[in-house]
Amino acid sequence: xxLAAPPFGEAFFITFFLRExxxxxxIFLKRRFIAAGLVALxxxxxxxxxxxxxxxPSCLLMEAExxxxxxxxxxxxxxxxxxxxxxxxxxxxxxxxxxxRLGWEDMVQTSEHAASMGGSQVFLEPGEEMPVRExxxxxxxxxxxxxxxxxxxKVAGSEEAFVNRMNERxxxxxxxxxxxxxxxxxxxxxxxxxTTARDIALMSRELITKHPKILEYSSIxxxxxxxxxxxxxxxxxxxxxxxxxxxLKTGSTSKAKFCISATALRDNMQLIAVVMASPTRDARxxxxxxxxxxxxxxxxxxRLTPGELSPLRVVGGVASSVPVVSDVTPLVVKKxxxxxxxxxxxxxxxxxxxxxxxxEIGRAVYFLNGEEIASVPVRAAESVxxxxxxxxxxxxxxxxxxxxx
Numbered sequence: 001x002x003l004a005a006p007p008f009g010e011a012f013f014i015t016f017f018l019r020e021x022x023x024x025x026x027i028f029l030k031r032r033f034i035a036a037g038l039v040a041l042x043x044x045x046x047x048x049x050x051x052x053x054x055x056x057p058s059c060l061l062m063e064a065e066x067x068x069x070x071x072x073x074x075x076x077x078x079x080x081x082x083x084x085x086x087x088x089x090x091x092x093x094x095x096x097x098x099x100x101r102l103g104w105e106d107m108v109q110t111s112e113h114a115a116s117m118g119g120s121q122v123f124l125e126p127g128e129e130m131p132v133r134e135x136x137x138x139x140x141x142x143x144x145x146x147x148x149x150x151x152x153x154k155v156a157g158s159e160e161a162f163v164n165r166m167n168e169r170x171x172x173x174x175x176x177x178x179x180x181x182x183x184x185x186x187x188x189x190x191x192x193x194x195t196t197a198r199d200i201a202l203m204s205r206e207l208i209t210k211h212p213k214i215l216e217y218s219s220i221x222x223x224x225x226x227x228x229x230x231x232x233x234x235x236x237x238x239x240x241x242x243x244x245x246x247x248l249k250t251g252s253t254s255k256a257k258f259c260i261s262a263t264a265l266r267d268n269m270q271l272i273a274v275v276m277a278s279p280t281r282d283a284r285x286x287x288x289x290x291x292x293x294x295x296x297x298x299x300x301x302x303r304l305t306p307g308e309l310s311p312l313r314v315v316g317g318v319a320s321s322v323p324v325v326s327d328v329t330p331l332v333v334k335k336x337x338x339x340x341x342x343x344x345x346x347x348x349x350x351x352x353x354x355x356x357x358x359x360e361i362g363r364a365v366y367f368l369n370g371e372e373i374a375s376v377p378v379r380a381a382e383s384v385x386x387x388x389x390x391x392x393x394x395x396x397x398x399x400x401x402x403x404x405x
Contacts, residue, residue: 247262325379358379
């Protein structure tokens with residue numbers, strides 16, 4: 001039996017379709033307006049331990065994941081860094097490994113120039129070869145100047161070319177008060193090889209967050225090379241004697257005095273404590289420990305998330321809804337305050353098609369003690385195309401048939 005003609009004329013269909021498109025476009029514009037009115041807020045933690053003496057001429061404490069500075073003193077004075085320089089050397093080596101220009105088992109041959117380095121070393125002989133992984137271990141654990149130069153020559157062809165890249169990379173990281181003159185920090189024959197506590201923290205953060213494998217080396221206390229014939233002991237005593245310490249690099253010369261970029265991990269919070277120009281090794285280590293103790297005692301990392309989000313209705317789309325997501329966002333807060341953070345969602349009632357995956361739909365706004373501390377985008381998890389005229393007609397007609405049935 002043929003279906004009866006629906007009791008609607010041509011004018012009804014035209015009016016219906018026009019109304020659907022107009023509603024979709026209005027919601028689309030409303031969504032854009034709302035999104036434009038929601039401004040992201042990044043929290044700057046106003047913390048200064050004015051009543052604490054860390055005993056360092058220049059120092060800075062940073063939380064690594066967010067880059068939040070928890071304490072600083074004289075952190076922008078350019079000073080010689082000694083072997084802490086090698087953090088940048090190691091960063092460039094790790095970048096070469098990660099992008100495939102260098103392999104862990106690639107052999108590094110020692111040049112006459114590399115073998116001539118004084119100071120801390122593993123006494124490489126001209127022509128001696130070691131795999132990259134062993135050379136890196138020598139630099140990280142024993143602060144080997146000769147190994148640092150050998151690696152630089154392997155990566156860039158010459159120490160001079162490598163140093164040029166060190167300075168370029170420093171500029172890219174925002175290390176505005178840094179000038180490198182060599183790969184290892186030896187300063188007895190060079191002038192103007194300087195950096196700051198802040199700049200050291202920046203390159204340390206880049207190294208350990210982008211290339212965490214380096215922590216496998218920097219947390220070694222003792223090891224050997226040359227098939228066990230030559231022993232290595234870490235120059236960073238905190239690795240053995242400070243709970244959670246996992247790096248990173250020490251340095252000392254008569255000009256630089258005693259410096260360190262000390263890293264430690266506790267309760268899922270990674271800290272970087274930089275100390276420069278300490279008068280003695282013990283004073284340097286004590287200042288670093290005090291900075292780390294202060295950070296772990298007073299701060300924690302809150303991981304902001306709105307929880308599971310319901311799909312958002314889509315008007316005029318090939319699907320009726322779209323799933324939405326919001327990234328987990330780390331934020332440093334004072335100890336004990338993470339549990340007090342609340343979240344409010346600022347979302348439109350509908351989203352107008354088309355919706356592209358990654359589009360900002362709204363925001364998750366976080367509050368602590370009634371004050372807004374962060375605003376994070378809520379985005380469409382997938383794309384929803386705009387339904388065409390034929391699709392609208394089919395959907396409408398299908399609904400009519402279901403209603404009549």
